[in-house]
Amino acid sequence: MIKLKLVENNSKEILKETLxxxxxxxxVVFPTDTVYGLxxxxxxxxxxxxxxxxxxxxxxxxxxxxxxxxxxxxKLALLSKNQEKILEEILPGPYTVILKSKHLVDPAIESEKGxxxxxxxxxxxxxxxxxxxxxxxxxxSANLSSQAPHYSVETMLSTLSGKKQQSVxxxxxxxxxxxxxxxxxxxxxxxxVKVLRQGDVNFFNSKAYLSTSPKKTKDIAKKxxxxxxxxxxxxxxxxxxxxxxxxxxxxIKGIGERLGINNIISPTxxxxxxxxxxxxxxxxxxxxxxEFKHLGIGKFLKPGNTxxxxxxxxxxxxxDLIKSKAKIIYVKMKYxxxxxxxxxxxx
Amino acid sequence: MKILAIDTSADxxxxxxxxxxxxxxNAIYSQILIHKNWGGIYPSLAKRAHEEKIDYVIEExxxxxxxxxxxAIAVTKGPGLAVALExxxxxxxxxxxxxxxxxISVNHLEGHIYSPFVQNSQGNPDRQFTFPYLALVIxxxxxxxxIFKNHLQYEVIGSTLDDAAGEALDKAAKLLGLGYPGxxxxxxxxxxxxxxDFYHFPRPMLKSNDLNFSFSGLKTSFFYFLKNHPxxxxxxxxxxxxFQEAVLETVMRKTEKAINQTGINRLVIGGGxxxxxxxxxxxxxxxxxxxxxxxxxxxxxxxxxxAAMIGVVGYYKAVKNLYIKEIYDLDRAPRLDxxxxxx
Numbered sequence: 001m002i003k004l005k006l007v008e009n010n011s012k013e014i015l016k017e018t019l020x021x022x023x024x025x026x027x028v029v030f031p032t033d034t035v036y037g038l039x040x041x042x043x044x045x046x047x048x049x050x051x052x053x054x055x056x057x058x059x060x061x062x063x064x065x066x067x068x069x070x071x072x073x074x075k076l077a078l079l080s081k082n083q084e085k086i087l088e089e090i091l092p093g094p095y096t097v098i099l100k101s102k103h104l105v106d107p108a109i110e111s112e113k114g115x116x117x118x119x120x121x122x123x124x125x126x127x128x129x130x131x132x133x134x135x136x137x138x139x140x141s142a143n144l145s146s147q148a149p150h151y152s153v154e155t156m157l158s159t160l161s162g163k164k165q166q167s168v169x170x171x172x173x174x175x176x177x178x179x180x181x182x183x184x185x186x187x188x189x190x191x192x193v194k195v196l197r198q199g200d201v202n203f204f205n206s207k208a209y210l211s212t213s214p215k216k217t218k219d220i221a222k223k224x225x226x227x228x229x230x231x232x233x234x235x236x237x238x239x240x241x242x243x244x245x246x247x248x249x250x251x252i253k254g255i256g257e258r259l260g261i262n263n264i265i266s267p268t269x270x271x272x273x274x275x276x277x278x279x280x281x282x283x284x285x286x287x288x289x290x291e292f293k294h295l296g297i298g299k300f301l302k303p304g305n306t307x308x309x310x311x312x313x314x315x316x317x318x319x320d321l322i323k324s325k326a327k328i329i330y331v332k333m334k335y336x337x338x339x340x341x342x343x344x345x346x347x
Numbered sequence: 348m349k350i351l352a353i354d355t356s357a358d359x360x361x362x363x364x365x366x367x368x369x370x371x372x373n374a375i376y377s378q379i380l381i382h383k384n385w386g387g388i389y390p391s392l393a394k395r396a397h398e399e400k401i402d403y404v405i406e407e408x409x410x411x412x413x414x415x416x417x418x419a420i421a422v423t424k425g426p427g428l429a430v431a432l433e434x435x436x437x438x439x440x441x442x443x444x445x446x447x448x449x450x451i452s453v454n455h456l457e458g459h460i461y462s463p464f465v466q467n468s469q470g471n472p473d474r475q476f477t478f479p480y481l482a483l484v485i486x487x488x489x490x491x492x493x494i495f496k497n498h499l500q501y502e503v504i505g506s507t508l509d510d511a512a513g514e515a516l517d518k519a520a521k522l523l524g525l526g527y528p529g530x531x532x533x534x535x536x537x538x539x540x541x542x543x544d545f546y547h548f549p550r551p552m553l554k555s556n557d558l559n560f561s562f563s564g565l566k567t568s569f570f571y572f573l574k575n576h577p578x579x580x581x582x583x584x585x586x587x588x589x590f591q592e593a594v595l596e597t598v599m600r601k602t603e604k605a606i607n608q609t610g611i612n613r614l615v616i617g618g619g620x621x622x623x624x625x626x627x628x629x630x631x632x633x634x635x636x637x638x639x640x641x642x643x644x645x646x647x648x649x650x651x652x653x654a655a656m657i658g659v660v661g662y663y664k665a666v667k668n669l670y671i672k673e674i675y676d677l678d679r680a681p682r683l684d685x686x687x688x689x690x
Contacts, residue, residue, distance in 0.1 A: 244518060245567030249509055263682065266510045266563070268518075269488030270357045270428035271395070274681050294395045296430050335571065 001166055003153070006031065006125070006174040014172055015129050022133060026169035027051060029142045029156065032066075033123040034094055034180045035149035036142040036156060039066075043135050048106040054167055056144050063109040064096045064117030065136035066126055073118050076136060077101050083188050089208055089344055092122040094180065096139075098187040105136055115189050141182060152176040178319055209343040210336075214250045220343055221254030225306075228329055228347060235305040237326040239312030242333030247341055248310045251331060252280055255308060271295060282310040289317035301325040348418045348665060351409065351442070352658030353401075355435035356427030356455045357488060359651065360400040362408035364417070365658035368466045373648065373655040374408040376400045397434040405438070408654075414446050419670065421661025423654075424452040425683030427488075432679035440674050450671040451661045456685050458656035459484040459617035460495055462649045463642035465659050472645050480642075481611040483602060485626070486618030486651075487513035487528065490598075492558050492605050493685050495615060498663050501685040504605065505558025512594055513620045515562035519569055519590045523583050534623050537588035542625055545585040546572065548593040550600065558605050565593055591625065599629050603637075612639025622650040 006014050018039075021028050025047040028039040038055070040047035042065045051063070067073045070087060077099035079087070087097060101116035110116050119139045121127070130137055141149040142156055150156035153173040157165060211217040229236055238255065240248045249266055256264045259278055267273040272281040272295070279300050286292070297318055300307055307326070309315055315322060322328060330346040349371070354361045363373040409417075422439035425432055443450040460482045464474055480495040490512045492505035510518070513530055520529020525536075549568055551561045569590055573580060580586075606612055614634055620626055621643045634641040644650045664670075671677050 243570065244522065245563065245570040247567075249563060263684075265507060266514060268514050269486075269511060270426075270431070270681075272428065273426075274429050291395060294398070294430065338571070 001168050001171065003171045003173060006172050011125055011128075015125065015132065018129060018170060018172060019132055021170045022137065025050075027054065027167065029153065029168055029171040030126070030129075031123075031172060031174035031177055032126050032139070033121040034141075034182050035151060035177065036153065037066075037126075037138075038140050038142040039137045041133075041135060042105040042109060042138050045106050045108070048108050048138070050167065051138055051140070052108060054144075054164060055140065057140075062111040062115070062117055063138050063140045064119050065105060065109065066119050066121065066130050066139040067136050068127060068130040068134070069120065072130075072136065073097075073099075073120065075102070076104055077116050077118060087120075089342075090206065091120040092127070094121065094183045095119070096183045096185040098185065098189055100189055109138060113189075115187075117185065119183060121183075149182055151179055178316065205347050207345045209345070211247070211341045211343055212339055214247065217247050217250045217341060217343065218254030218257060221251045222258040224329065224331075224345055225255045225258050228327070229306075232327040233303050234325065234327045235301050235303060235307060237301075237322050237328045238306070238308040238331055239315055239322075239328055240308065240310050240331040240333065241312045242331075243335060246333045246335050248333060249282075251333065251343070252308045252310065255306065256280070259306070274300075277305045279305065279307045280310075281308065283314035284311045286311075286314050292318050297321070298325075348662060349412070349416050350419050350421050350451070350658045350661045350665065351405075351417045351448075352421040352453075352654040352661055353405075353435040353439050354423045354455065354458070354652060354654040354657045355397045355401065355431045356423045356425070357431060357652060358395055358428075359653070360397045360404050360434075361652060361654040362401075362404045363654035363658045364408055364412055365465075365655060365662060367662055368464060368659050369468055369470055370465060370655040370658070371468050372408045372411065373653055374404045375648065375651075375653060376404050378648070395428065395431055397431050401434055401438050405442075417446070417448060419449040419451055419661065419665050421451040421453050421657050421664070422677075423455045423458070423657050424677065425455065425680035427455055427679075427681060429679055429681040432681065436677060436679055440677065443674055449665075450674045450677065451664045451669065452671055452677055453657045453660045453664070454683055454685060455652075455657070456484050456489060456491060456493075456683075457499070457501070457660045458653075459486065459489070460493065460501070460615060460685075461660050461663075462617040462644040462653075462656040463615045465644065465646075465649050465656055467646065474642060474645075477613060479611055480613050480615045481602075481605055481609055483598075483605075483614065483616045484618045485512050485598060485616065485620040487511055487517060487530075487620075489618060490560050490562075491685070492601070494609060494611065499660075499667065499669070503684060503686045504609070505560070505601065506684075507560040507562065509561050509563040510566060512560065512562060512598055513618070515566055515594055516591065516620070518566055520587070522570055522573060523580075523586060525583075525587075530620065530623065533587045533591050534625060536584040537591045537625065539584045540588045542588055542592060543585065544589050544592040544596075545582070546579075546589040548572070548589055550593055550597045553597065553600055556604075558601055558608070560597065560601065562594065562597075565590075565597075591623075595623075595626055595629055598626070599633055602630070603633060606633075606637050606639070612637040614639065614641040616641060616643055617650070617656075619651050622647060 334342040360376040482495040490507040493501040516530040
């Protein structure tokens, strides 16, 4: 068993090593967007058998797979146009999607009904890995069947016998992962879409809007703010993701206007501006998590306050803190064309 | 009259000692580290860790003076990053109390407006004030027009509604893979292609009659232009130049509008973007067209954030006896604007 530590600047080498192990049918413990995962080539029968043996998994209980994109998903499973539309909206994300398999993976990881669980995670390393591997990889959590998933390599190793430890070929250690729940499992093979396991993200509390102008974007923001405020005595935190220029500041200006604040400008240069009990953050310039320490975000997480974060992707290091104290509303903004933006809200 | 000045409005920690308009010392944390080549003795602290830097920067700025020589302490009250401003203000109050000095609060934007009049320790350059001026502050955090009517008197006549001009330049540079802050790199690349305009990006807000700016639309169109035209991404210099021209031409056309609307042809321009040679050239041309004049910060360090300019404003406030009456009342004002000057 080899153990490698994943740090900020060595992901390239680590991915190379991981690919090598996967190609020769090896088993890898790897950090994912949710918990530590157990990765093997999902099309390699020997590798899959080894995995099932390791997990003490009863035969017939399926194992989901990581894919690199909707294209690979379509290759492995049957997907209707309608399903594809829904998936485009929610993926990549912390979901396992159950679809009818085309039986290109090892049968041992499909269910007895011939369905397959697929994961398109929001995790750069996993994404790059599967892209380079060009084949699906098992996405089961790195714990024995019926035990809790692991957020650190140490706790995982402590539950394994020496023999089991030796059967793992490579461990990629990224330290303690944020305590995200395992993925939300959604079954698309029934006439009605069904949530089989509730993870962190509530599939049904998701709304998609189409904006055709900055004014519309502001109106959508106002509406969402109105709907969400008052329901909880926790502070409201909007985590907003989207490419440069997609309209994140416009969205926040909408919330500001609803609160009577009309002089909001981009806080990129100073990280955040405060307007009474409204805080507008822009994490664009944040390079190291050390910087969060000096921003004192914890003390703003008080009832009655509203915090908006642009470049919400970068809230990773303070995500646990925010989650423990606030009601979070995720806003994903996507460019469709010059005059159109899609805004997906999860809460 | 000697004033100790502190500025911690964004990511620089800066302390200066000025005597009137003359700067006797100006210490900026990032600059000290570079100049002294500390070689790791002083750790490279997180950008906004002002609290861990301020004592050291003060020590560096005042080492040639005894505290008795200092007549008053000036500190930036806003606009800026709240937690950063707090550090400077707390320190200024502490010193004022400990050494029984009077305290002066300064608007960071006033500092930039006065920066063209800041002198070196020898009193150079000796620029006289001929009010009124049309003042433009153009930096990574601000883009503002004001009529500089007389000492400490301003009327804001326009500002950005979203991104600052310097921020637009920095973000465009980042989109071109040039790192942050990328304004200066953009400028060098543009010079390689003679500041040509090859792609004609939109000039935002020129149709509107007011003097406000908006650069977020330009940023968006640049982003999607790059996305939709992968074939041009090799022409980095041409892209850099075209973008810079779009930003600077917008600023110049608005400045021209401001000259026409106010009838003032004497310009003072401060802020980080005044380090840009193209901006200086275009502004001089514009001033000439209107038989006016233009003043920029005379030394490079005065273009960026620095405490020297805060000290000089502090001096003019001291002359008018504009001291803080009760030092405990002084609080940071992160979105302070020039028209709401309070003491």
